[in-house]
Amino acid sequence: MSERYFIDNSRLIIEATARAGADVFIGYPITPANLLYLYASQRFPVVLPAPDEITTLQWMAGYAAAGKLPVTATSYPGLALMIESIGMSHMMELPMVIILAQRLGPATGTATGGATGDISLLHGINSGGYPIPTLCISDPRDAWELSAKAVHIADHLRCPVILLASKETVMTVQDVDPAVMTPIEPVRRRFYTGDAPYRPYEPESDGVPPLLPVGDTRHQVRITASTHDRSAALQHSTPEALANSRRLAEKVEKNVGDYTLFDWDDDAADTVVVAYDVTAAAAREAVALLRAGGRKASLFIPKTLFPVPPKYFEILGRYKKVVIAEENLQGQYREILFGKRGRDGVRGVTAVGRLITPEEIAAEVRS
Amino acid sequence: MNGKFLSTENLPFCKGCGHHIVSQNLEKALSSIAGLSPLDVIVVTDIGCIGIIDKQFTTHTVHGLHGRSVALAAGIAMATEDPKKKVIALLGDGGATIGLQHLMEAAQRNINMTVIVHNNMLYGMTGGQPSGLTPRGFKTPIMPDGKPNIGYDLCKVLHATGAPSVRRLLALGDFTADLAAALAVPGFSFVEAMEICPSYGVKFNPNRKLDDIAKEAGIEIGHWQGPAREPYRPATHDAPASLFATEKPIAARHKAPLKERYAVVLSGSAGEGVQSAAEFLAQAALSCGLHATKKGSYPVTVGVGFSTAEILLSPKPLHFTGISVPDAVIATSADGLGKVRGLIEKMTQGTVYLDASLEAPATKATVVKHDFRAPLGGRSAVLVALTMLLDRAGIMPTDSFLDILKDSSLGKKIDFAKLRQKGG
Numbered sequence: 174m175s176e177r178y179f180i181d182n183s184r185l186i187i188e189a190t191a192r193a194g195a196d197v198f199i200g201y202p203i204t205p206a207n208l209l210y211l212y213a214s215q216r217f218p219v220v221l222p223a224p225d226e227i228t229t230l231q232w233m234a235g236y237a238a239a240g241k242l243p244v245t246a247t248s249y250p251g252l253a254l255m256i257e258s259i260g261m262s263h264m265m266e267l268p269m270v271i272i273l274a275q276r277l278g279p280a281t282g283t284a285t286g287g288a289t290g291d292i293s294l295l296h297g298i299n300s301g302g303y304p305i306p307t308l309c310i311s312d313p314r315d316a317w318e319l320s321a322k323a324v325h326i327a328d329h330l331r332c333p334v335i336l337l338a339s340k341e342t343v344m345t346v347q348d349v350d351p352a353v354m355t356p357i358e359p360v361r362r363r364f365y366t367g368d369a370p371y372r373p374y375e376p377e378s379d380g381v382p383p384l385l386p387v388g389d390t391r392h393q394v395r396i397t398a399s400t401h402d403r404s405a406a407l408q409h410s411t412p413e414a415l416a417n418s419r420r421l422a423e424k425v426e427k428n429v430g431d432y433t434l435f436d437w438d439d440d441a442a443d444t445v446v447v448a449y450d451v452t453a454a455a456a457r458e459a460v461a462l463l464r465a466g467g468r469k470a471s472l473f474i475p476k477t478l479f480p481v482p483p484k485y486f487e488i489l490g491r492y493k494k495v496v497i498a499e500e501n502l503q504g505q506y507r508e509i510l511f512g513k514r515g516r517d518g519v520r521g522v523t524a525v526g527r528l529i530t531p532e533e534i535a536a537e538v539r540s
Numbered sequence: 541m542n543g544k545f546l547s548t549e550n551l552p553f554c555k556g557c558g559h560h561i562v563s564q565n566l567e568k569a570l571s572s573i574a575g576l577s578p579l580d581v582i583v584v585t586d587i588g589c590i591g592i593i594d595k596q597f598t599t600h601t602v603h604g605l606h607g608r609s610v611a612l613a614a615g616i617a618m619a620t621e622d623p624k625k626k627v628i629a630l631l632g633d634g635g636a637t638i639g640l641q642h643l644m645e646a647a648q649r650n651i652n653m654t655v656i657v658h659n660n661m662l663y664g665m666t667g668g669q670p671s672g673l674t675p676r677g678f679k680t681p682i683m684p685d686g687k688p689n690i691g692y693d694l695c696k697v698l699h700a701t702g703a704p705s706v707r708r709l710l711a712l713g714d715f716t717a718d719l720a721a722a723l724a725v726p727g728f729s730f731v732e733a734m735e736i737c738p739s740y741g742v743k744f745n746p747n748r749k750l751d752d753i754a755k756e757a758g759i760e761i762g763h764w765q766g767p768a769r770e771p772y773r774p775a776t777h778d779a780p781a782s783l784f785a786t787e788k789p790i791a792a793r794h795k796a797p798l799k800e801r802y803a804v805v806l807s808g809s810a811g812e813g814v815q816s817a818a819e820f821l822a823q824a825a826l827s828c829g830l831h832a833t834k835k836g837s838y839p840v841t842v843g844v845g846f847s848t849a850e851i852l853l854s855p856k857p858l859h860f861t862g863i864s865v866p867d868a869v870i871a872t873s874a875d876g877l878g879k880v881r882g883l884i885e886k887m888t889q890g891t892v893y894l895d896a897s898l899e900a901p902a903t904k905a906t907v908v909k910h911d912f913r914a915p916l917g918g919r920s921a922v923l924v925a926l927t928m929l930l931d932r933a934g935i936m937p938t939d940s941f942l943d944i945l946k947d948s949s950l951g952k953k954i955d956f957a958k959l960r961q962k963g964g
């Protein structure tokens with residue numbers, strides 16, 4: 174066997190975001206995201222320790238408005254403080270990546286406990302239902318590829334992107350084949366180059382307006398988080414302004430094909446096991462167990478959690494039985510996919526404060 | 541007037557609002573700076589009446605959240621390399637109250653920016669509620685008898701925080717020179733412009749003049765200078781090395797007989813090398829071509845109590861990293877045993893390596909007791925126990941572990957003759 178590293182995914186995540194062209198890391202310490210901050214301090218061209226998470230996001234917004242691509246890493250208590258500013262950055266259309274290492278809640282909960290309990294919160298993170306691209310890692314390959322992808326999406330869609338992980342997926346040390354570290358193309362930031370006065374929210378055909386950093390010497394740049402028209406003038410609720418707000422959702426949803434990322438191991442079975450984050454590992458083993466025992470089962474690991482890619486419904490619609498395993502109280506992603514009532518054949522496996530085992534997923538498939 | 545930087549005609553404020561006067565003075569102050577063009581200026585506004593002024597400016601404008609304009613402007617200022625650019629945050633006393641820490645952080649770092657707090661002693665936009673800066677006795681709709689406590693003295697706070705230039709003035713008449721002086725400061729400058737809001741301030745405090753209010757509340761008007769400091773520039777690493785520059789991949793140079801997944805739990809006391817011993821074991825496994833995972837757990841105060849590590853080894857790729865019942869447990873101290881007692885009791889097979897000082901829990905596992913702490917002290921007890929485990933378990937050659945140790949920072953410190961104990 175060739176050479177392998179013995180490393181955690183935090184190292185892969187930071188190296189990949191830096192290679193992809195993210196150039197500023199603003200940090201505020203919180204377990205279990207501290208390794209990300211530590212590695213960033215060694216790897217990023219600029220690293221600033223912020224005095225709190227609200228400042229973190231505001232500084233990031235300032236850097237993004239000035240043409241940089243900032244990154245931070247946090248966990249739920251920090252995210253809670255950031256949310257208003259994430260909404261602001263989304264409305265202002267500022268690119269940035271927020272790495273969220275989930276931990277066991279509620280509230281302060283258990284800092285060193287694992288969980289995937291922030292899914293519902295992320296689904297509704299913006300007032301009004303405007304999705305924020307959210308990519309979830311489940312293994313070292315994801316830690317590498319999705320981290321780079323997050324930076325690219327933030328740049329292309331001109332918006333905040335959440336890179337979702339958890340205590341287990343950022344702190345566990347494991348052997349990693351260097352082959353997962355495929356070449357990463359750095360983002361080539363495209364700024365407005367026209368001669369006509371810059372209209373900050375005039376979209377191109379993909380629904381994304383080109384960015385121009387504040388401080389530009391040729392054009393006036395206006396940025397705002399209040400309801401505004403294409404020129405960034407505040408409006409109460411003119412049709413142009415409301416259309417502009419609607420575009421914030423449309424640009425993220427319309428382009429989801431560019432970042433619909435999942436693993437799908439179809440076994441021509443009537444049952445599919447669905448899991449993300451750390452539970453994806455248990456799901457892989459559950460499916461292997463089932464197959465070894467002669468029971469067919471397919472495996473679906475969503476990586477793009479939000480916006481939910483339409484393709485997921487097409488795939489999951491092929492199965493009579495859908496078993497969704499996740500580490501939160503009620504099965505948050507299952508509720509998002511299938512509603513609180515669910516549908517016939519949709520089953521959940523949930524756990525709080527412990528890992529879901531391959532055996533219990535397999536048992537739910539067999540039941 | 542259609543100014544070069546800011547049109548003060550049709551300002552969106554109530555008649556008689558102090559914001560008019562501050563805006564007119566700001567236009568004059570900016571125009572007085574030789575060679576300054578509107579595109580050299582970035583105005584960041586807060587929420588509140590003053591925050592709706594953006595459209596009057598011919599400069600760059602950024603309009604964000606309530607109370608956060610100073611932090612947002614600080615981000616822009618830190619990212620802006622040209623020191624001639626002027627980053628200006630405009631906010632009210634409400635924004636300064638909710639965002640006090642942002643002011644202190646910008647002052648303390650001496651970020652190259654100017655903050656103008658329009659202090660009309662209440663929240664105008666929302667109906668005249670008192671802010672942190674409202675002085676004692678000042679009446680507002682929700683406190684018609686007057687505020688019972690004194691207001692924050694922002695100027696003193698920021699002066700004490702190290703701001704090079706802090707001013708408080710009454711927003712009456714022409715104070716262009718004060719604003720121009722603040723804008724000329726290299727680094728952080730702060731202006732608190734005291735005004736009165738006709739809609740709520742005048743209404744609830746009739747016949748009180750601005751200067752009387754300030755005087756009666758003991759609010760000083762003045763300019764406080766701090767020690768001259770270089771404006772803050774974030775440090776940059778121009779060509780940071782890859783995180784893999786120092787990380788060495790491990791080549792398979794041994795062979796391991798292990799056929800199935802094998803779970804080991806190491807548990808000892810904080811500071812006794814449990815986590816690094818676990819890493820050495822896992823690295824040794826990689827050097828045998830095995831797959832490995834490692835998780836650590838310890839109390840939040842990392843220097844006391846237990847330190848426990850879970851290691852999984854397998855000839856096949858590992859996905860699920862949970863351990864319900866381990867194949868082997870090492871406990872080298874009472875703290876360590878306390879953490880894994882329940883696990884040991886659940887074991888129906890496998891081996892428990894227990895320091896001789898410890899009482900064995902009830903278990904069906906084989907218990908090997910040995911004085912692991914004696915040969916090389918408590919800090920190497922786990923290494924001694926692991927060496928014994930590898931000698932006995934037949935999962936992978938002990939030499940693979942010793943090779944990793946020899947190559948590590950401990951290589952020269954450990955007496956390898958004592959490491960390997962016969963026993964059990």
Ligand code: SF4
Nearest residue numbers: 553554557589664737
């Ligand atoms: S409400 Fe008060 S602060 Fe606001 S514009 Fe009117 S007078 Fe000025």
